[in-house]
Amino acid sequence: MLFILLIFILQFFGLKILVGSLTSSVIFYKINLIDPFAFLEVSIATRSVTVILLLSLIPVIVIYLVFGRAFCGWVCPFDFIFKLIGKLSPHSKRETRLIRGNGFGNVKSGINKWLLVVAFIVLALIIKVPIFTRYISHNTNLFRAMSSLSGIIKSMSYALDEFLFSISMIILLVAFEYFFPRKWCRSFCPVGKIYGLFNKISLIKLKFENSEMCKECFVCQIKCYMGVPLHEFILKSKERNGKVSGRFIDCIYCGECVLACEKIQEGVSSIKISLK
Amino acid sequence: MNRRNFLKILFSALGIFSLSGLWISTRVGDKKRNYQFPDPLSDLFKDSVNIYPPGAVDDFTSKCISCGICADVCRQLGYNAITFTSLKDGLSSALPVVKDMRDNPCTLCMECTKVCPTGALIEIPKDKVRMGIALIDFSICLGWNGDVCLSCSKACPLGARVFEFYNSEWGNQPYINENCVGCGYCVKFCPVGGSAIKVVDIKTYKSGRDKYLAEFKKLLSISSEERYEIVYGENLPKILERGKEFEREYQ
Numbered sequence: 375m376l377f378i379l380l381i382f383i384l385q386f387f388g389l390k391i392l393v394g395s396l397t398s399s400v401i402f403y404k405i406n407l408i409d410p411f412a413f414l415e416v417s418i419a420t421r422s423v424t425v426i427l428l429l430s431l432i433p434v435i436v437i438y439l440v441f442g443r444a445f446c447g448w449v450c451p452f453d454f455i456f457k458l459i460g461k462l463s464p465h466s467k468r469e470t471r472l473i474r475g476n477g478f479g480n481v482k483s484g485i486n487k488w489l490l491v492v493a494f495i496v497l498a499l500i501i502k503v504p505i506f507t508r509y510i511s512h513n514t515n516l517f518r519a520m521s522s523l524s525g526i527i528k529s530m531s532y533a534l535d536e537f538l539f540s541i542s543m544i545i546l547l548v549a550f551e552y553f554f555p556r557k558w559c560r561s562f563c564p565v566g567k568i569y570g571l572f573n574k575i576s577l578i579k580l581k582f583e584n585s586e587m588c589k590e591c592f593v594c595q596i597k598c599y600m601g602v603p604l605h606e607f608i609l610k611s612k613e614r615n616g617k618v619s620g621r622f623i624d625c626i627y628c629g630e631c632v633l634a635c636e637k638i639q640e641g642v643s644s645i646k647i648s649l650k
Numbered sequence: 651m652n653r654r655n656f657l658k659i660l661f662s663a664l665g666i667f668s669l670s671g672l673w674i675s676t677r678v679g680d681k682k683r684n685y686q687f688p689d690p691l692s693d694l695f696k697d698s699v700n701i702y703p704p705g706a707v708d709d710f711t712s713k714c715i716s717c718g719i720c721a722d723v724c725r726q727l728g729y730n731a732i733t734f735t736s737l738k739d740g741l742s743s744a745l746p747v748v749k750d751m752r753d754n755p756c757t758l759c760m761e762c763t764k765v766c767p768t769g770a771l772i773e774i775p776k777d778k779v780r781m782g783i784a785l786i787d788f789s790i791c792l793g794w795n796g797d798v799c800l801s802c803s804k805a806c807p808l809g810a811r812v813f814e815f816y817n818s819e820w821g822n823q824p825y826i827n828e829n830c831v832g833c834g835y836c837v838k839f840c841p842v843g844g845s846a847i848k849v850v851d852i853k854t855y856k857s858g859r860d861k862y863l864a865e866f867k868k869l870l871s872i873s874s875e876e877r878y879e880i881v882y883g884e885n886l887p888k889i890l891e892r893g894k895e896f897e898r899e900y901q
Contacts, residue, residue, distance in 0.1 A: 390726065398717040398767040406767035412715050416768050419712035426769030463657055502712040503741050514716060518744075521718050525725075535678040535736050536744065542671030549665035552657070 382517065395517030396449065397507055397565075398430065406430035409513070410438075411491075411568040415504040418495055435572075442576030443569040446559065446600075447628035450566075452512055456551050456559070460599075463552060491564040506564060512547055513565065515540040556599050560624065570623035578627065580620030581648045582611040588644040594631035600624045604631060604645070676737045687892055690787035690848045694858045694865075699851045700739070701748045701832060703732055704756055704779040705763035705771040713770035716744045720762035720771060727761060730754045748781065751834030752845055756781065758807055758833050777808060782832030782851040785862060786824060788869055790892060791846040795885045798822040802836035802847060816870060820877055825866065843892035 381392045382399070393400050398408040408416075408430040417423045438445060447453055494506040507514060519540035522533035551558060559566060573579070580602075582588075588608060595604045602622045610618045627647050635643035702710050703720055716734070724732040731754045737743045748756045758779065763771040784802075792799040803813040803824055812830050816823040826836070826847075837847045850858075869877070 390722075393722050393765075394717050394719045394767070397715060398719070400719055400765045400767060403723065403765050406765070408767045412768075416713055416715060420709050424769040426766070426772070430767040463654075498712075501741065502709070504712065504715050507715040508744055509716075518716065518718060521722065533734065535675045536734055538671050538678065539675035539737055539744075542668040542675060545664050545668035545671070549661045549668065552661040 383520070396451070396513035397511055405433060407434050409507075409565060409568075410434060411565045412504065412507040412511075414568065415495065415498045415507050419498040419502050419504050438569060438572040439575065440577045442573040442578055442627060443566065443623070443625060444578075444627045445569045446566045447626035450513070451516060452547070453559070453626070453628070455548065456556065459548065459551055460555065463555075487561050488567065490562050491567050494564055510543065511565065512544065512558075512563075515543045519544060556601075559599075559626075560601055566626070567623070573623055573625060574621050576621075577649050578647055580607070580622065580625060581646045582608060582618070582620065582644060583646055584642060584644050585612050585615075587639050587642060588612070591638060593634045593638055594645055597630045597634040599630065600626055600628075602631075608644075678736070687844050690790060690844070690846050691785055691850075691862075694861055695785075695848065695850045695854055699782070699854050700735060700742060700745065701751075701782045701834070701849055701851055703746055703748060703762050703771055704758055704760060704776075704781055704831070704833070705774050706781070707770060707772055710770050711742050711745065713768050714745050715768055715770075716746075717767065718746075719765050719767065720746050723761045723765055727757075727759060729757050729759070731756045732762065748834060751837040751849055753838065755834030755838045757835075758831065777811065777829070777831065779831040779833070780852055781834075782849045783828065783830045783855050784826050784832060784834065784836050784847050784849045785855070786826060787846045787848065788865065789880075789885050790842055790889050791824070792842060792889065793821045793824045794869065795881045795889060796821050799841065800824070801839045801841055802826075805835040805839035807831075807833060807835060819874075820881065823869075842889060 382396070391402065393403065394407075396409065397412045398406070400406050406426070406429065408427065410431065413427060413431045417427060441448075497505050519537055522537035522540065525533040526537060547558060590608065592605050592608070594608075598604055602625045607618060607620065607622075629647065631645050632643045632647060635645050703724075707713060718734075721732040721734065724730060731748045731750075732746045733749050735743050735745050735747050735749075739745075746762075748754075758776050760773060760776065763773045766772075786794070786802070788794045798821060800822060803809065803815075806812055808829065808831065812826055814825045814827055816825060832849050832851075834849050837845045837849060840846050855862075869880075872880075
C-alpha cells in the first residue's frame with residue numbers, strides 16, 4: 375500500500391510515473407485511469423459516455439475484477455491514516471464502538487449505506503456537476519492539497535485557497551474519524567461502495583476452511599473494522615459444510631481476520647482470502 | 651483518562667480549525683493586481699471570465715473532476731499556463747483555467763488534451779481550438795493611435811489567419827477576426843502597460859459583440875478631425891500613463 379502511495383508522492387519531486395490523484399491518474403502520461411464512482415458521476419452529469427472515459431475505466435475494472443474491494447484496504451491512503459488514528463486513541467472505547475457497529479447476530483439491512491451514493495448521483499443529475507468527486511472526495515482533496523502545497527513551496531502563491539480548502543476537508547475527515555471510528559468507510563464513502571460491487575464478481579473472495587479447528591471465538595469478527603458479518607458467515611458455513619458464498623460488499627481484504635485467526639490457531643487460519 | 655481527554659480536545663480543535671479553514675478558503679480570492687488601471691475593454695466586458703484550457707468540450711464544468719493532471723503536464727513542460735479557479739466561483743470553482751495570460755499564455759502544445767482522463771479536454775487541431783477570442787482595446791492600442799507596432803501579430807501562432815490590418819495615416823491598425831483561438835500570446839507581448847488586448851470567452855463575446863463591432867466601424871469611418879481629437883485628446887495620455895506602469899511591470 376505504501377508503495378503505491380510512494381509512487382504517487384514521487385510526482386511532487388519530479389519523478390512522474392503515476393501522475394494525478396487516486397480519483398484519476400495517468401501512468402507515464404499514456405494510460406489513463408479513473409475511479410469507477412467518478413466515472414459514474416461524470417457520465418451521469420454529462421448524460422453521455424465517451425470513448426476516453428471508457429478507455430480510462432477499463433484498466434481499473436480489470437484490476438478490481440481480480441481484487442474486489444482491495445482498493446480500500448491496500449491502496450486508499452485513508453485506510454492507513456485511520457489506522458494511525460486508531461493506534462493513537464485509547465483502545466477500549468474505540469474497540470467497543472467498532473464492535474457495537476459490527477452487529478453481532480443482528481445484521482443491518484444495509485440499504486441506508488447506499489443513501490449517499492444515490493444522493494450524490496441524483497445531485498450530479500440535477501446540477502450537472504460531479505460534486506462529490508470534485509469537491510468532497512478525500513482522494514481528490516489529499517492529492518490536490520499536496521500538489522498545491524508543492525506549488526506554494528515553489529512560490530506560485532495562487533493555490534493558497536485551494537490548499538486551504540483541501541487540507542480543511544481532510545482534517546475534518548480525520549477529526550470525524552476520531553469520534554466515529556470507520557463510520558466514513560463503512561457507511562458514507564461512495565467510492566468504496568462502488569468498489570464493493572466488484573466483490574460480488576471478483577476472483578478473490580473469503581473462504582472458510584478447516585472448520586474442525588474453529589472454536590468459535592469470533593476474534594475475527596472483533597478484529598474486522600469494516601463490520602463484515604463473519605459471525606454469521608462462520609456459523610452458516612459450519613451448518614452447510616462451507617457452501618456459503620464469501621462475497622461481502624463490505625470486505626476490503628485487509629487480512630485482519632486471517633492474521634487474528636492465525637495467531638489464535640497457531641499458524642493455521644480458518645478464514646482465508648482465496649482465488650475462486 | 652487524561653490522555654483521552656487531551657485527544658478529545660485535540661480532535662475537536664482540529665475539527666473546528668478545519669471548518670474555519672473551509673470558511674476562509676471560500677473567501678480568499680485572487681491576489682489583487684498591483685497596478686491601478688482597469689482591464690482593457692473593461693467597459694464592454696465587465697465580468698472576469700474563465701478561459702478553459704484548449705480543447706475544452708461544451709459541458710466542461712460537468713466533465714472536469716479537478717484531478718489536476720492537465721496543470722501538472724503544463725507545469726512539467728515549463729509553461730505554467732493552467733491554474734485553478736478560486737473557490738468563490740461557486741459551481742465552476744476548482745476548474746483548470748488559463749488565467750494569467752500577461753505572464754503565462756497557452757502555447758497550444760495540446761499536451762493537456764492528451765492526458766485528460768475524463769474527456770473534458772479533447773484533442774483537436776490547433777486552429778479549431780476556441781478557448782476564447784482576443785479583443786483589442788482600440789483606445790489604448792498603439793497601432794490604432796498613430797504608431798506601427800505589430801507586436802501582437804508577430805506573437806500570434808496563427809498569424810495571417812487571424813490578423814487583419816487597416817492601414818491608414820492613423821497607424822497600422824490591427825484587427826483580430828473570429829478565427830482567433832484565444833491562446834493569449836498577443837496579450838503577453840503587447841507592450842502597453844497591463845496589455846491592450848483582452849481574451850474573453852465566446853459566450854461573453856457574443857453578448858458584447860455588436861457594441862464592439864460598432865466601435866470598430868465607427869473608428870474606421872469618422873473624419874480626420876474627430877480622429878485627431880480622440881487620439882491626441884483621450885488615447886495618447888492614457889497610453890503614456892500606462893507606459894509608466896509597463897516599466898514597473900517588467901522591472
